Amino acid sequence: MDKEIQKIIEDLYDMDPSLKKYEKEMEQLIKRLIEAKPDIKLNAEFVENLKRQLIQRTKDVSEADIPKFSGQFAVLRKLVYGLSGALAMALVIMVLISSNLIPIKSHKVFENYVTQKGDNAFVDFGNIQTSQDGQALYNNSGVGGGAPASEANYMAKTEEATVSAPMGDVAVRSMAVSGDTVSSPGVSEGSSGSGAIAPMPPYYGDPTYKYVYKGTLPEITEDKMNVYKYSTYTTDDSSLMNVLASFDFNLLNLKSFEGLKLDYINLSEKADDGYAITIDFNGGTISMNKRMEYWVLATEKCAGDAKCISNAGDVKPLTLADVPSDEEIIKISDSFFEKHGIKTDIYGKPVVNNEWKKYSQDFIPDTLSIIYPLMMDGKNAVDENGNPVGIGVNVNIREKEVASVWELRAQRYDSSLYEVEKSNEAILKLAENGGWNSFQYGDPNNIAEVELGEPTLSYMKIYDYSGNSFRADEYFVPAYIFPIVKRPDSMVDTWKQNVVVPIVKGLENNPPQAVPYGMMR
Amino acid sequence: MSEQTAIIQCISGNVSEFAKLYEAYVQPVYRFIYYKTHHRETAEDITSATFMKALEKIQTFNPNKASFKTWLYQIARNNVIDHYRSHKESMDIEDVWDINTGENIETDTDTKMKLDSVREYLKKLKPEQREIVVLRVWDGRSFQEIAEITGKTEASCKMMFKRTVDKLRGDMAVLALLIYFINN
Numbered sequence: 001m002d003k004e005i006q007k008i009i010e011d012l013y014d015m016d017p018s019l020k021k022y023e024k025e026m027e028q029l030i031k032r033l034i035e036a037k038p039d040i041k042l043n044a045e046f047v048e049n050l051k052r053q054l055i056q057r058t059k060d061v062s063e064a065d066i067p068k069f070s071g072q073f074a075v076l077r078k079l080v081y082g083l084s085g086a087l088a089m090a091l092v093i094m095v096l097i098s099s100n101l102i103p104i105k106s107h108k109v110f111e112n113y114v115t116q117k118g119d120n121a122f123v124d125f126g127n128i129q130t131s132q133d134g135q136a137l138y139n140n141s142g143v144g145g146g147a148p149a150s151e152a153n154y155m156a157k158t159e160e161a162t163v164s165a166p167m168g169d170v171a172v173r174s175m176a177v178s179g180d181t182v183s184s185p186g187v188s189e190g191s192s193g194s195g196a197i198a199p200m201p202p203y204y205g206d207p208t209y210k211y212v213y214k215g216t217l218p219e220i221t222e223d224k225m226n227v228y229k230y231s232t233y234t235t236d237d238s239s240l241m242n243v244l245a246s247f248d249f250n251l252l253n254l255k256s257f258e259g260l261k262l263d264y265i266n267l268s269e270k271a272d273d274g275y276a277i278t279i280d281f282n283g284g285t286i287s288m289n290k291r292m293e294y295w296v297l298a299t300e301k302c303a304g305d306a307k308c309i310s311n312a313g314d315v316k317p318l319t320l321a322d323v324p325s326d327e328e329i330i331k332i333s334d335s336f337f338e339k340h341g342i343k344t345d346i347y348g349k350p351v352v353n354n355e356w357k358k359y360s361q362d363f364i365p366d367t368l369s370i371i372y373p374l375m376m377d378g379k380n381a382v383d384e385n386g387n388p389v390g391i392g393v394n395v396n397i398r399e400k401e402v403a404s405v406w407e408l409r410a411q412r413y414d415s416s417l418y419e420v421e422k423s424n425e426a427i428l429k430l431a432e433n434g435g436w437n438s439f440q441y442g443d444p445n446n447i448a449e450v451e452l453g454e455p456t457l458s459y460m461k462i463y464d465y466s467g468n469s470f471r472a473d474e475y476f477v478p479a480y481i482f483p484i485v486k487r488p489d490s491m492v493d494t495w496k497q498n499v500v501v502p503i504v505k506g507l508e509n510n511p512p513q514a515v516p517y518g519m520m521r
Numbered sequence: 522m523s524e525q526t527a528i529i530q531c532i533s534g535n536v537s538e539f540a541k542l543y544e545a546y547v548q549p550v551y552r553f554i555y556y557k558t559h560h561r562e563t564a565e566d567i568t569s570a571t572f573m574k575a576l577e578k579i580q581t582f583n584p585n586k587a588s589f590k591t592w593l594y595q596i597a598r599n600n601v602i603d604h605y606r607s608h609k610e611s612m613d614i615e616d617v618w619d620i621n622t623g624e625n626i627e628t629d630t631d632t633k634m635k636l637d638s639v640r641e642y643l644k645k646l647k648p649e650q651r652e653i654v655v656l657r658v659w660d661g662r663s664f665q666e667i668a669e670i671t672g673k674t675e676a677s678c679k680m681m682f683k684r685t686v687d688k689l690r691g692d693m694a695v696l697a698l699l700i701y702f703i704n705n
Contacts, residue, residue: 008658015683025690030658033689036639037659040555046565047547050572054543057576058536242532245585246525255585 005030110284110410112346114228121416122229122475126506129466206442207490211432211499213452213482217424220457220503224417227504228376228459230474231412240265282471284410290396290403318364324397326352333370333393336402346411347372347390348380367394367403374411376476380458384437384512386481386498389461413476420478421503430508431455431482435499437512451486452499460500462507477504528589531579539576546590547572549660550597556655557601567604571597591669598670642689650685653678 008030012019019026240262245254254260261281268276268291277288324332330350337344344350353369373388374381381389394403421427431452434440442448460479463472479502502508524545527538550571555564574596582592643651652671656662664682668675 004661011664011679012683012686015679016687019683019687022690026686029686029690032639033643033654033658036643038555038559040552042548042551043561043565046568050547050569051540051543053569054572054576055537055540057573058539239532239534239580242583242585243529245583246529246532 002031002034004034109281110286112411113231114413114415115231116226117414117416119224119417121414122227123464123466123473124506125227125418125477125502125504126510127466128462128464128507128510130462130464130507130510131512207446207448207488208440208442208444209434209450209488209491210447211434211450211452211482211484213428213431213455215454217427217455217480218457220420220422223419223422225420225478225503226377226415227418227478228413228415228476230476231414284412285406286408287406288404288408290401318366318398320364322397323364323368324400326354329368329395329397330370332395332400333402336393336405342391342405342408344372344391346375348375348388349373350393351388364397366398367396369394376459379478380456380481381476382458382460382479382481382498382500384460384462384500385496386458386460386483386500418477419505421505421508426508427480427501427503430501431480431499434496435482436479436502436508437500438496448488448490450484450488450491452482453485455480455482455501457481460502462502477502477507479503524589528582528584532582532584534580536576536579539579542575542589543572546593549590550593553594553656553660554597554601556659557598557652558604563604567597567600570600570604574600587669588666591666594666594670642692646685646688650681653682654685657682 005027009023009026012026241260247254263280263282265279265281266276267279268274272291274291275288276291277286279286329352333350334344336342350370350372353371356365356368370393371388372391372393374390383389389407391408392404392406394405395401396403430436458479458481459476460481462475462477464475465472467473479500482499482501484497484499524542527541530538531542547568551564551568554567554571555561558564558567571593575593578596582589586592587595643654646654649671653667656667656670657664662670664675664678667673667678671678673681
């Protein structure tokens with residue numbers, strides 16, 4: 001019996017053994033059916049013609065696939081291909097480098113967009129939780145938890161206590177975070193456990209600062225302004241997952257797991273001094289670092305051995321003369337971005353962070369950082385301290401090369417109009433106390449004046465921790481950023497460069513919860 | 522370059538490798554379509570449409586769900602249905618068995634008569650029964666592949682095939698008698 005017929009018949013017997021008694025008939029039947037199969041001859045000309053058409057079509061397919069973009073950021077709107085294309089291309093390059101096997105076309109992985117929602121579409125900013133809970137802070141800081149804070153009315157209580165309590169006395173002051181309203185007088189600092197009461201520490205002579213702005217505020221014409229919420233990131237990773245699924249990992253069957261998705265990809269260049277790249281599909285970010293196992297700071301090579309250092313000309317400590325100009329540092333970064341297809345069109349002019357010069361000019365760091373500030377609606381995007389947020393770059397000034405890049409991020413948001421505070425009096429009152437996230441621990445009877453410069457209307461990034469998800473919701477809200485232009489000598493916290501005053505209604509009365517006094521110092 | 526590598530490259534965007542997949546599969550796909558149309562020009566048109574669509578959708582192909590061949594067959598099957606939906610509105614879109622047969626089949630007269638007689642029996646089957654018989658017997662597809670192509674379960678494909686063959690066997694006497702007269 002022909003093997004083909006035999007296999008078909010055996011299959012039938014497996015299904016119904018009683019058919020065995022009709023073996024002869026079955027064999028004849030299957031044989032006749034097979035004989036009845038049309039004898040098809042494929043036209044060679046047709047095959048060739050279709051092949052030519054397909055080859056032509058492959059070129060069209062390769063050149064097509066233009067990304068869609070809708071948004072409100074004036075700059076973003078012009079840059080459909082901007083960061084998303086750059087990120088996608090970076091991904092392509094990375095895979096090429098790492099595998100040398102698969103030439104990958106650009107897929108639109110990280111796209112930029114803004115979607116306008118209805119008014120007040122997100123949350124009531126008077127009720128969000130703008131800092132982590134007490135346990136989280138305790139865990140993160142290593143400092144005792146302390147008494148829980150009241151929430152929306154915290155600022156009012158602090159002001160009242162500050163004004164009324166004499167030095168050395170005990171005041172109602174919430175040092176820790178989250179939980180119920182403080183119900184008994186006292187202060188806790190560094191004492192673990194919620195609700196713990198501890199004596200208030202001395203003021204160490206610190207005054208209470210009064211932040212004064214003597215100019216006029218820029219006029220806000222709109223009653224409502226957009227608030228931007230970072231859109232929960234979802235990535236179409238099907239193509240990459242398909243590629244992964246086609247590999248036999250030998251140690252396990254990847255296909256046996258259901259609903260696998262990509263969270264992170266870590267890639268590294270083969271070169272010893274190459275870059276390691278991390279792609280966070282959930283966060284929509286890419287970061288890269290010069291590989292640490294090969295990148296040893298010159299000053300560390302000798303492990304403090306003075307003789308080694310003196311003998312090794314290239315590891316001598318840097319001097320101020322070795323520090324390139326800001327323009328040179330930025331040029332190194334720009335060249336790196338250009339080489340790797342990282343576009344900065346939606347970002348403002350890069351700025352070198354020279355804060356280190358304030359503290360020491362004896363020790364020159366090997367790396368200096370640059371920020372490419374993100375722009376939203378033509379306004380600076382800043383953090384809660386008024387510092388710019390955007391793509392960060394570390395440049396190794398000894399090697400004159402980029403050491404790391406972070407916050408290379410897909411900019412995708414939902415936006416919604418919210419009512420804004422237009423009362424100059426209310427804005428200046430909040431500024432006077434140090435701004436939205438300021439906590440005063442000084443002597444209320446000793447007032448020192450801090451002078452503020454003209455504010456800029458910016459977008460301040462805040463987090464809402466009140467949700468149940470692992471990730472806090474991230475918002476950009478309009479805020480005035482007042483630069484500190486003159487400070488008294490007694491003001492030791494020189495890290496504070498700005499006073500920030502959010503103008504979204506409700507948020508001005510809902511500041512982050514106080515940081516323990518010990519941490520402040 | 523292996524077929525699997527070509528598939529991975531295509532999924533990854535390097536569709537220039539698609540020509541290799543075309544060369545490997547144009548014959549079976551055309552045959553599969555021809556079995557369902559019995560008309561050369563129609564089969565060629567639908568084969569063209571099938572490979573064009575496969576090229577455009579290759580990046581959505583999921584090797585976890587089906588083999589590449591099965592995926593192509595699914596596209597071809599849908600194209601056949603679409604073709605008759607748009608060209609033969611009054612016709613049962615799955616029953617294209619009545620379309621012109623034999624004109625481009627180069628066989629001798631006796632064989633043609635034998636084949637036609639068997640096809641007459643196939644023609645009496647329900648379209649879904651006939652599809653499974655053709656896929657299993659003419660095209661040599663496994664029941665798993667047939668299930669993936671037709672969207673049925675493997676068990677239901679096996680059961681339908683068994684019942685269909687059983688029915689044909691019941692008509693065997695008539696068929697045998699017919700063949701006897703043809704051969705003699």
